[in-house]
Amino acid sequence: MTTQIETLALLPGEEYIELYKILKVQAMIGGGGEAKFVIGEGLVTVDGEVETRKRKKVRAGEVVSFNGETVKVVAAS
Template identity: 55%
Template sequence: MQEFSLLSGDDYVELYKVLKVQGLVNAGGDAKHVIAEGMVTVNGEVDTRKRKKCVVGDVIEFNGVAVKIIPAE
């Protein structure tokens, strides 16, 4: 499982940014498309909100890859 560390001072990260920064898609537009198509899950449930606020402990899955949101270091 991959990890995504929040930036210092941030309480959340938007869903599409996780896919983009982790390299699971080529660009933000691609991320928004796969989310809208229902291809991404958050904590095991499909979520089609591109700007969903993901917080520490959330697990995002796409294309067989899981990413867990962790606190800033």
């Protein structure tokens, strides 16, 4: 079984994106409140480690996973 990894490009000039925004922007959840809840419950990983900080700064090269979906953050091109 192969896991599909989506990519999310940072905007030009951005160094990071907050974790809860990734879940929202990628439509991995229904909204910001739900994103904060699932992160707080320890259901989201960053680079394979459980992350409970809702506003964790996710930088290019890091991989976020939740509910069978995976997103790699990449630098602006």
